[in-house]
Amino acid sequence: MLSVVLKISARNVWRQKKRSFLLAGAIAFSMFVITIVNGLTGGVVDNIRVNFSHALGGHVFISGSEYREQGIVYLIADEQALLDSLAHYETSIESITRRSQAMPSLIFGSRQAMQLVYGVDFSEEDKLLSSLVVTQGSLERVTDEQTIILPRTVAERLGVEAGETVLMRLDTITGQRNVGEVIVAALIEDQERYGISAAYVNRSYLNSLLGLRPEEYQALNLFLTNMDDADEVGRGFREALGVPQPATLADIKEMDEEEAVRELFGMARVEEIEPWEGIKYQVTTINQIMEPVEAAVNVLRTIGLAIFIILLVITAVGITNTFRMILIERTKEIGTMRAFGMQQGMVRNIFLMEALLLSGGGALVGFVLYGVVSLVLGQISWDTMPAMQFFLDQGRITFDATAREVVLNTCLILAMSLLAANFPAKAAAKLSPVKAMSSNL
Amino acid sequence: MAIIELTDVRKVYTLGKTEVHALKGVSFEIASGEFASLIGPSGSGKSTILNLIGCIDQPTSGVVRINGTATNGMNDRELTTLRHQTLGFIFQSFNLIPVLNVYENIEFPLLLGKTAVPKAEVHDWITYLVEQVGLQDHIKHRPNELSGGQRQRVAIARALVTRPAIVLADEPTANLDSKTGQTILELMKKMNEELNTTFIFSTHDSTIVGLTDHVIRLLDGEVVEETFQGRAAAEARS
Structure with a gap:
């Protein structure tokens, strides 16, 4: 039929x-x-x-913080111990980048601008370098100690061009004021409107300004073999490191209004910060950033x-x-x-x-x-x-x-x-x- | 034995506020294997009777029996099944399915049945019918590639393909020239004799009545004359 x-x-x-x-x-x-x-x-x-993952240096981001007398210090002090606790996920990890970061004032002449600056080891940042869209200068000399890759919009605000020197004023991890000098190696297309606007300098140089040792870093970033596994791996990392999982929609529904607003808008509960021993980790995935x-x-x-x-x-x-x-x-x-x-x-x-x-x-x-x-x-x-x-x-x-x-x-x-x-x-x-x-x- | 039996059949159509009495108490019987004709002028009730016998319409009153079964009160599914199993149709304007070729048009009624017939058997039977109606050279042709006479031959083969007990033909020669009409009637007569299928056709052409065994003459929705000739007359006498 x-x-x-x-x-x-x-x-x-x-x-x-x-x-x-x-x-x-x-x-x-x-x-x-x-x-x-x-x-x-x-x-x-x-x-x-x-x-995003190239700009941020990975798919899963682990940062560490210690509570010291002078305040909270962001630092991953013992990489081996951290990697040992993540050994179960070894096959999911393609490569690792290690970064420090600061929010210094960049000063050129009479102008200044606050800017997020990542301290990176350019030898392990192939993906970052290949994704940057250079509008002025070049990436050839980025491995020089005191160079900076600057977003174009920031350079315009400062009135600086490639090859010129800017001052970088920041606080060390112990809270003291410090100043350094960097040469603008390249200007890159800015992604500020999409939530990322970062400058990049050598990690060892940024560390020296922050008061960290050259080999130290604040965030361990992992590129996974499959980016789609980011949430699952992130969940596993949190379990392995004893980090609380981010609240789910069901969790938020059960919270009272004030608590839910805090959770949804990421407001810290200042009154709950208490001194702690050792390193406290925070695990973030690319998907959380992409939300x-x-x-x-x-x-x-x-x-x-x-x-x-x-x-x-x-x-x-x-x-x-x-x-x-x-x-x-x-x-x-x-x-x-x-x-x-x-x-x-x-x-x-x-x-x-x-x-x-x-x-x-x-x-x-x-x-x-x-x-x-x-x-x-x-x-x-x-x-x-x-x-x-x-x-x-x-x-x-x-x-x-x-x-x-x-x-x-x-x-x-x-x-x-x-x-x-x-x-x-x-x-x-x-x-x-x-x-x-x-x-x- | 009567294969078709109409008892006091009346049919009233309502056209707006007017009632048209198409049939006014018609009664007659047609025996199995007869080559019968309904004759009369336009509006005499020929097509209405064919529609009632063909189970595509229901009488207002009276009883229509096909193979001894009264069609009154049957639902659409039962009537459709009865049509498929017992009846074949030949229409004045051929009514072939335009998207099917000659072979497919003839095969079509067989495909509507629930019982599966072996393909080879179907093919042999259709080939036989195609040869009988003389269309073996046009088997792949679509209806629009055929003449009127050829189309009516396809319609005859299609009407016979399910081996129905009864074939109803509504003015089968009306759209054909007289010579082709004569050939078509002779073909129908031949199939009637070879397959012993009961043929009933309506016509207002009294010249072709000579070929039929049983003539039912209608006027204004009533049977005015019923005559038997040839085989039917002999059987009636016996």
Whole structure:
């Protein structure tokens, strides 16, 4: 029976080529739009995540702090002990970077600006160096002791250019004022608007200004073999290091209002800070840092979905009208089929199958179109647009529509078509054979 | 034995506020294997009777019995099954399925059945019917590639493919020229004799009545004359 329904439906679809192409074309356009939006946002999120991880030096970040008489000192004093406690996850770790950090005032002439500065060991920061978009100067001399890589916007605020020297004024870990001098090696495209604006200096030099030994560092950052494992590995690290897990939505729901606000907005409970022995660790993952970006991208996705649904509704109206027209055109044919013993259900199924074939074909065409467009756009280099680089992979747009999204959108299209064709299909099934036979059409 | 039995059948159509009495107490029987014709002018009730016998319409009152089973009170599913198992149809304007070729159009009613017939058997039977109606060279042609006479031959083969006990033909020659119409009637007669299928056709052309065994003449929704000739007359006498 299914083969009969399929054969007649397929030929009916093919019978009115122009009309079928128009309907399937509308469906293909809807599918293309939603898939391109999904693919683009998915690709952008992936690229931002990768570029964030390069800028931040890893996928999972472990910082340590000690409580000393003069206050809290951020430092990881015993790397081996830390790595030993994470040995279970050794195979998940691809590489490690070690960083110090400070928030000094950068001074050039009469101007100054507060700026986050990472002290990095450039010999282990290949990923960082390859991701930086240099707008002035070069990265050739970054390994020199007293050089700095400065965000372009900060350089503009200071009025400094590559090759010039800026002063760096900061507090040591013991709270004393200290000043150093660094030469601007390169200006890089700033990512301040996306939550990251960092300058980079040699770690040993920053350590000397902070009062740390050259080999010491404050944060151990880990690149994982699979970035998607960041949450799971982060959870494991917290368990291994005895760090409390971040509150889940369910936890927050159980908190009282004041507590929930503190948790949601990251407010410290100053009254609860008490002296502690040894090193207290904090574990953060790239996904936690990416949450605001993901939220922004989700807004885009929601807009895309809304456009998709509007297009689907318009197409659904088109399908209903077309099938009502088909019902009138095929009244006699339906009567003939019913006369020869076709049950009502089969008549209905022929109509529904036609709708499925049209929408399935349209969805397939839309997906193929997405594949072609993404392939073509993926070949174009956008190197001339530095502001875009944070969204791109090596200067190129990437698309990442997940199978789940594609399947979900296809199911939505198919369901909408069935719904739209259902009314005319039922009407066709209920058509009285005698009325159908006496039709003059 | 009567394969079709109509007893005091009435059919009233309502057109707005007007009631049209299409049939006014029609009663007759048709025996198995007859080549019967319903004749009469337009509006005499020929098509209405064929629709009632064909189970695509129900009488307002009276009883229609097909193979001894009263069709009154049957639901749509039962009527559809009865049509599929017992009846074949030939229409004035052929009513072939435009998206199917000659072979597929003939095969179509077989595909609606619940019992699976071996493919080879189906193929042999359809090939036999195609040869009988002389369309072996047009088997892959679509209806729009055939002449009127050829289309009606396909319709005859399609009507016979399920080996129905009864074939109903509603003015089968009305859209054909007289020579092709004559050929089609001879073909129907031949199939009637070879397969012993009961044929009932409506016509207002009294010249073709000579071919039939049993003639039911209608006027204004009533049977005004019923005559038997040839085989039916002999059987009636015996």
